[in-house]
Amino acid sequence: MASDTEGESSEEDVRDLGSYSCEDLWRDLPEVLRASVSPNAQLPGPDVLGNFFEDLCDVDSFIEATCTGVEPASKVHLRRVLWTLQLRAADQLQRIQKRRALIPAATKFLLSRAATKRQKLQLAGVPPKPTSFTTAWLRSKSGAIKRGRVRRTRRAKLLAKAESELSRVEIERQELERWRQELASLVSEAKLPVVGHSSSARDPELALSLGLGSARASTIRKRVREWKKFRSFCLATTDEVWPRDKYADVPWPDLICCSQILDYLHERRLEPCGHSVPNAILGCFAFMEKAGGVAPADKLSELAILRNTVNVITTELQAHAPPTRKAPMMPVSIIGATELAIADASLPLYMRAFAFYKLLRLWSASRASDLEGLDPSSLKMSTHGLSGVLDRTKTSGPGKRIRFLPIFVSCKVFFMNPDWLQQGWSIWCSTEFQFERDYFLPLPNTDGSAAIHSMATYARTLALSKQFLKLLRKPAWGGHTWQLSASPLIEAEAALCFWTEHTERNWLVSVLASLGVPRDKRDYVGRWHIVTASDEYVRTARHVVLSLQEEALRGVCLDERWDLLNGGLEDLPSFLQERGCGERLVQIQSQALQLRSCLRVCLGPQHVRPNSASAAEAPEMVAVDARAPMPAVLQARAEELPPFYIAIVGKGRLRRLHRKGGCGTATRDLREMLPVFELQDAVYDSACKHCWRNGENPGEDAGDGAASSDSHGSDSSSCGSSSSEA
Template sequence: MLKRRQPADWHGLPNVDEDLACEVAKLYHSLVQFDGAFEDREGAAELVVELLGRKKTAMEVERISEALWEWRAKRLRRGPSQAAVLQKQIPSMPVRVQRPAVDIHRVFEEVVATTPAVAIAQLQRAVKVSKAAGSREDVETQMRERWALQLVTYIKEAKLPCASRMEALGDSNHQWLRIFGNRRGKTLRNRARAWKPFREWLMATYGAPWPRDAGQVLKYLEERHAVTSLGKTVPRSLMASLSLLETVGMVSPEDRCSEDQLLLESLKSWTMELESGGPAVKPAPMLPVAAFLVCEMVVCRPVYELGLRFTAYTLLLMTWASLRCDDVQNIDPESLKLSQVGLRFILKKTKTSGPGRKVGELHAFIARTVGLSGYDWLGEGFKLVSAGALSWSRDFFCPAFSAEWDMPAKGYLDAEGLALQLRRLLKHLPTPVRQQGVWKVARELLFPGEMANFWTGHSSRHVATSLAAALGVSKDRRDYLGRWAYAQHGSQDYVLTSRQVVQGVQNFICKCLIVGHPDGGYTEEELFCTMRSYAEALHLAGDEIVKACSVLQWDDVEATWKLGGNFPSFNVSPDRVRAAAGNMSADLPGPYQDFEQEEVESAEGSSTSGSEDTQVENPVEPEGIVCMFATTAGGVRSMRVKRPQRARASMATDLPAGVDQAAALSHLDKNVSSDLVHIFQECGVPLGLQYRLTLNFQSVKRFSTYADSRADVRTALKDDHALEAADQATRAAVASVVSAWETAKEYASKESELRAEARMLGVSRPVSQTEKQAMRAAYEAAHGSLEEAFEPSDDYMSAKLEEIENGEISASALSEVTSKKRVRTMGIQTTVDTGGHVRIVKQRNKGVMPQHTEELRTVLRVEGNAWTMLASKFKNKVFFADMSPDAWLAYANYLLGEK
């Protein structure tokens, strides 16, 4: 925070009125900011009424208003405006550039992470393991809140009916989040991302953030398709986003574009055209049988690292239970129950089930006799879940493991991260070999090089269903794999009967792979053909990879493909075989309904039937909100409450949704010239307003053209940011921008004058003290204090500054690189210009060549610091990206050796 100016700084304002001076000192950062608070007598009168209207009589207010206006006019007659004074005084003021606070503990961990010593590496792992466990619910809550607030921003700027009601009721983020119902964070993210390009197109084309009618939506699709071909899901995604915003925004049904039949029918035509002209949907490639065969052995062999074994166990669960990566991360580890019947677990929440949805918890099953290698992978994997390193309480199943697979991270691993970890597992799988009727592992990798990139996170989900289809299992039986549709009913009869079907299908697949099938069994020829082509494209030995994966062998006698051996593949008592056998022919009570459908993009609000089974968006009243109604002759209608002016202004001075203070300060540090940040800080511009203004104005010269006059600045703030001087808080914010603009204008004018004069005289433009102070402040904030011995001199900075501005950068002689400590005084010389006038200018001093290695090291450090300071001013220059004095110091140490 900037220190409050004392009353002595207010140029006799207490003489006008003591109470007025006290109120002004509370609200205004400095006299230069107060100088922009009013323009005429009427403005002065309004300001006094706002500040003292309740404390003074009407006659006193009138007297003080007149005295305030006379005080201002008298100051302007005596000298220049406060903005001009500030432009000259900035170098003598302490520099206060805000920077995000640095966490010393985080810095320590970063330093530790870069230390190669073994002892420190062990300490780092121990620190990570001791951290508190991350929660899947916390990650989901954060994602949901982030994208919901982004959608709220769209609703507010479109001024939908819901915005005014929420403003009148406090505009709480907690209340806003509730009106989005039980939608998932990913759903809200997809809606926000689909709406963003359409909103940008609307702003550029019509200057409004909301479509006026369905015609604008269709025009957007036509124009976008003309530039680049639309994806097949673009129309549906846009329609879903529009429907969600209209539903949550409480747009009346007759005014909704998403229910316009013209738009609905046109989107159907768009979808049909894009689907017919686009490429066919390509399913994820299946895993070969060798992959999940060797995973069973990896799980059961303690010689492998814990992470490798547990990830292999996760892959097997996904394979036999037909689970997505997101599904498996929603398994409650404490719900796993292993019995002689098999493994049973609960999916707390999936894409279409969970709390607040029609489908509640889902039960999943794997038969106890499932296995191909002869190893009891279900039993060994179940022990891993309760292993010491994995026994902490969590609400997700598989954690992330280190590169060495030995240490689990306690933070939540999302579905994308799990898919990458599964790919990493495939790269480490050994090759399975059969020796004397027993499956073992060889040292060679099953998928060498980048072959593992052939498969995706969805590959394992399709294995069981694809195998069942290839082996002739009917669709109504296959549909139970991975969907568990009947577990939703809650009745124990439904759950047990569904388990019979699922385990019956799993055992049938397993038996056919081991002992074959009368119809020839399962063949992988098509998969191997695709794998061979992919491997050869990577310059790998495709034939060798296919040979390693060819675990199914053709039996001429039985005319079938099989692994060989007996089913079950490991020793199980006959009573357990019967208990785990299942029954594919079991009849489920009631008709079959598939509740595990993918989310339909166009379902958002497009249906008006109100049917219980149809996914319909309904307006949800936030908890604890009392809606306002008015009685009319026709019944009850809702009343629109006028949005308070102060709420709009607070939005303009606050940071936008999704941008925190650290992100805003990082934006100012990386993208905005240090001169402009310096001026904003001195004039007391709120951080949120700094962020909004600098999205388009990143330099002093450009900001000086924001408007032509002080009145135009006020108009621009009202039009661009809905910021108007309605009370003292908003008046202070407006005044800060006015004073900053006036200072920037004076600064830019003076800089242009100096540059023109320097060019006319044929000398370098002297670097202004404002520039030097700002660049030094930026350097010290990023790299620490700067000693005089290593700080470049003003004349050297002027020379380099001119080279950059002219686009003619050249290498300097070592004698020209001077520091502030060596060049404390500047020479003076006289010149005669073309007009015959004698001018006195500063003479460019020249240093001496370094005499030994340490002087050369110092010169190189001064050179590096000079370019680093200049990088803070010219942030848009590509060659200044990631400029740091560390690179120059490393070069000096390489050249001259460590000091």
């Protein structure tokens, strides 16, 4: 009867405390009682807690012996908590015992033996005995597989944990402040001149931190880490943190000695290090001297012996280094499948939005880090296409020469889905993606139906790219439109690693280079040529970029020499074979990605088609759209572009007007140049005396005669009044 009463009371106790978790119940116990059950006062496992008490009387005696002077009501509560924890642990223990019963006896013995040995080592404080096997053996003969992992930086970890929608600016500011303090401590330790300059300021620490320059956090981190390696070498050889002769007793900076640097370079050469390490060491010294305010005459990084040594060591290391693997081009089959994926309702909404992100990177030739600085509120859709502004990129942002960088995507560039730009834009304008933030690509939620308020870092973007490639299906021509078939586009998993995150960056530039477009035009696409953010330059850049995008589309559709349709696929079979794929799988994967040359007439806008006679006789372009006449610049050959250009020179930014072929000035040698396609409204300060000789107005070319007088008549009349000033 007593046992029945005891069972009923225990069930009542469990019912009363059923809404609390085991962790909450454990924290509710006094600390002295928890320490008596577990040595570290942590919640013990079910193996311990499930067999700790025999019955409720045992619980009462344990409370009496442990908690003296406790009120009776508190004892009743503690009794109920302990008994509830034991009943829950007993249920878990029963499930564990059932799983253990399925393990073979031999495996149990080996596991218990290993666990016992590990516990003895932990109790004795003895570290595990190191193995005598080498890493080379581990990689080549052990059979173990090493997973490729992307190390997450402290900034990436903070961004992943950030809850604020506008967290990127604050986190980057904190990261910059952290590395500035690290750099300031190293500069102070080396007693560089900037320390003495800032010591008399009202706040020396703040003055020193601000006087170190405006480098990015990633740049400071890279230089500081390289400097710490050399600092350890100097401390071990001379007990000094700055290179100096250990036998000389001359205060810095009267002594300039690079023997320590030469010795360090020689040691790294014998390692042997990577071929980029010597230049990284030299760049580290140049950075520290610039941040430390070292005078030009005292800079070690400018010594000829040091620079020559770095060049020779780099040449030696490059002789034995394998060739650098360039990012392969993206075949049109993947680009077209990505366009069709935007309209594929069977895909999660986030993956359709991610397809738009991939195409935006491809046509704007952007890095993954570039679009981190793309403010969604800056994106605008017009009749020409999509435009936006990049902020805080590798080459733009506060403290940089260029504050903002523009990007453009023409509405006429497509291979298989003419509406991909509008469809993708509508997805990004939906409520699932329209929330205030200072970055472009957010992370997806669990089911991919929307985005969460957290930025996608490079590592997460890399994983999303591989996941997206898995979801792509093979495109097929349906007679009038392109459609997605049921078969996957990527058959071999090893092919997912063939394309890198740099593939989108170099695709458009590689296509334009194959078509013979001059480099000074290609630089506009990747924003390498941008040297100012004026409204005039943005208008010029938009005109050039949109024209080049449409020219690249036309070139891919009409090209028969370079096989741009299947660019990059020639290296795929060898790549798959190196990763253990069978010959049959390699053949299937290559065929799935190949587009037959006869299908090129089905790609792109309807007016971009070779005629039925032969592709060789096809005109370079056929403009039939009366609403949007094609600019004359697109109808000219690449070597004839542009007819005029303005060279901006000097600190006063003098604008000198040139004409194509008028003088010996080469546009590729100019640091800043504005192409001028029409002289109407072109603003310049002076005209080149060789391009525009006495008596000739800008816009008139004596060599062209009457042929050019008609085409530039309006320009000549508009600029005639300024000929005397030129």
